[in-house]
Amino acid sequence: MEIFNEGQLKKQLEKVVSTNREIVKQDIYYPSYHIAAPVGLINDPNGWIQWNGVYHLFYQWMPFHTGHGAKLWGHVTSTNLVDWKEEQPALLPTEVYDKDGCYSGSAIAYNNKLYLFYTGNVKKDGKREAYQCIAVSEDGIHFEKLGAVISVPEGYTAHFRDPKVWQSGEMFYLVLGAQRQDEIGCVVLYQSNDLLNWEFVNEIAGGYGYMWECPDYFQLDSRDVLIFSPQGLEQDGEKNMNTFQSGYAFGKWQEDKTLQLDSFIELDKGFDFYAPQTTLDEKGRRLLFGWMGMADDDEQYHPTHQNKWIHQLTIPRELVLKGEQIYQQPVAEMQLLRKEKLLDNEIIAHKYRFSLPRTVEICASNQNNADFTISIFGIITIVYSAKSQKITVSRNTLKNGEIEFRYGTVKNQVDDFHVFIDQSSLELFINNGEVVFSMRMFPDADNHVVEFNGNLVVSTWKL
Numbered sequence: 001m002e003i004f005n006e007g008q009l010k011k012q013l014e015k016v017v018s019t020n021r022e023i024v025k026q027d028i029y030y031p032s033y034h035i036a037a038p039v040g041l042i043n044d045p046n047g048w049i050q051w052n053g054v055y056h057l058f059y060q061w062m063p064f065h066t067g068h069g070a071k072l073w074g075h076v077t078s079t080n081l082v083d084w085k086e087e088q089p090a091l092l093p094t095e096v097y098d099k100d101g102c103y104s105g106s107a108i109a110y111n112n113k114l115y116l117f118y119t120g121n122v123k124k125d126g127k128r129e130a131y132q133c134i135a136v137s138e139d140g141i142h143f144e145k146l147g148a149v150i151s152v153p154e155g156y157t158a159h160f161r162d163p164k165v166w167q168s169g170e171m172f173y174l175v176l177g178a179q180r181q182d183e184i185g186c187v188v189l190y191q192s193n194d195l196l197n198w199e200f201v202n203e204i205a206g207g208y209g210y211m212w213e214c215p216d217y218f219q220l221d222s223r224d225v226l227i228f229s230p231q232g233l234e235q236d237g238e239k240n241m242n243t244f245q246s247g248y249a250f251g252k253w254q255e256d257k258t259l260q261l262d263s264f265i266e267l268d269k270g271f272d273f274y275a276p277q278t279t280l281d282e283k284g285r286r287l288l289f290g291w292m293g294m295a296d297d298d299e300q301y302h303p304t305h306q307n308k309w310i311h312q313l314t315i316p317r318e319l320v321l322k323g324e325q326i327y328q329q330p331v332a333e334m335q336l337l338r339k340e341k342l343l344d345n346e347i348i349a350h351k352y353r354f355s356l357p358r359t360v361e362i363c364a365s366n367q368n369n370a371d372f373t374i375s376i377f378g379i380i381t382i383v384y385s386a387k388s389q390k391i392t393v394s395r396n397t398l399k400n401g402e403i404e405f406r407y408g409t410v411k412n413q414v415d416d417f418h419v420f421i422d423q424s425s426l427e428l429f430i431n432n433g434e435v436v437f438s439m440r441m442f443p444d445a446d447n448h449v450v451e452f453n454g455n456l457v458v459s460t461w462k463l
């Protein structure tokens with residue numbers, strides 16, 4: 001039973017997109033090669049999958065304003081991970097079981113059809129309800145909702161969401177982020193043999209924080225990995241410095257079908273990274289997109305509200321296991337974006353200043369593992385200390401001119417680093433993704449100054 005008129009909602013959507021698309025695009029901070037909403041707010045990547053050669057990425061979308069609310073699923077497709085085509089939204093909040101938002105979820109291909117699993121968010125008299133729902137498509141563009149298939153079981157609150165589904169042999173499984181009745185965060189597992197009828201298996205992990213959002217389970221080189229975004233972790237020195245955390249833990253399955261987790265490791269040490277989702281592509285790569293954002297008070301300081309949009313996703317990253325750590329590397333396809341080569345193995349002996357465009361890739365090797373400092377557009381500073389093996393990133397915020405810091409440490413030394421800048425975002429990959437920092441930044445329009453200080457060999461491309 002439809003409770004909102006789908007036709008009307010689609011009309012309102014068309015109107016808000018067509019009225020504001022140009023305003024959004026002309027914002028100097030709007031990304032040129034990252035995925036962002038055509039208008040309004042974007043948050044989590046959803047339904048991330050490669051199906052019949054085409055990459056499909058969906059995302060949490062509030063087109064009508066720059067706050068959170070009753071989310072739609074936006075949709076983009078690509079065959080090369082860098083050129084993205086905007087498709088019609090896949091899911092709209094039109095039913096009794098999803099009227100306050102088609103919340104996060106995932107995709108699975110089965111019998112030549114593409115299935116989306118998502119959470120129907122419902123608020124009744126201020127009380128939350130959560131339903132895990134399915135939609136199906138034969139062409140990957142038009143989705144038909146099949147309804148709600150899982151409701152909240154005994155022992156859990158309505159913070160029960162974000163299904164990530166996969167197939168193993170003849171069986172299907174899904175994990176959900178959950179909150180126990182005593183307000184402790186955890187992850188639960190369901191199984192099905194037909195994708196439609198689901199049986200609760202177990203609570204597989206949990207015990208700290210008040211809610212674990214967006215779980216993602218997979219194997220990487222035969223190690224069991226659980227990615228999750230636990231809310232309510234205390235800052236621990238230079239760890240867990242963001243309002244909400246996002247990371248992974250290696251696990252081992254136990255006989256009682258629990259996944260015994262090792263300690264939690266943050267995936268990204270930057271200011272803006274949350275709710276990532278992975279998929280295995282047809283080349284066998286484990287690829288990740290994250291939300292380059294954070295649902296907290298700082299959202300109000302983004303200057304892009306006035307131009308009717310906020311937030312963006314990260315670039316796609318390949319996950320690689322090295323020893324006891326997951327490395328995140330920019331996908332090789334990012335090289336397709338390279339235009340002019342600006343600096344070509346430029347040797348930097350001490351302090352050098354360049355004027356660089358706002359969409360640029362920087363590759364540098366750190367000669368003799370020396371200390372270095374890079375300052376970017378007068379707003380971000382990256383400092384490496386060889387003695388402490390520590391990278392310190394600072395950012396001038398719009399919040400009362402405050403300077404904020406984030407830290408990452410390498411096991412040995414920094415040999416090289418790789419930076420992607422796109423108008424108002426910066427992603428820093430140290431040592432091929434041993435440590436990664438993702439962040440938004442809002443530099444003055446006319447500041448193009450990048451200053452290197454150290455013993456570096458630097459190449460840059462306009463993107």
Ligand code: FRU
Nearest residue numbers: 044060071103104161213275
């Ligand atoms: C994470 C999250 C999810 C939820 C979605 C709503 O950022 O809170 O748990 O499904 O965003 O947009």
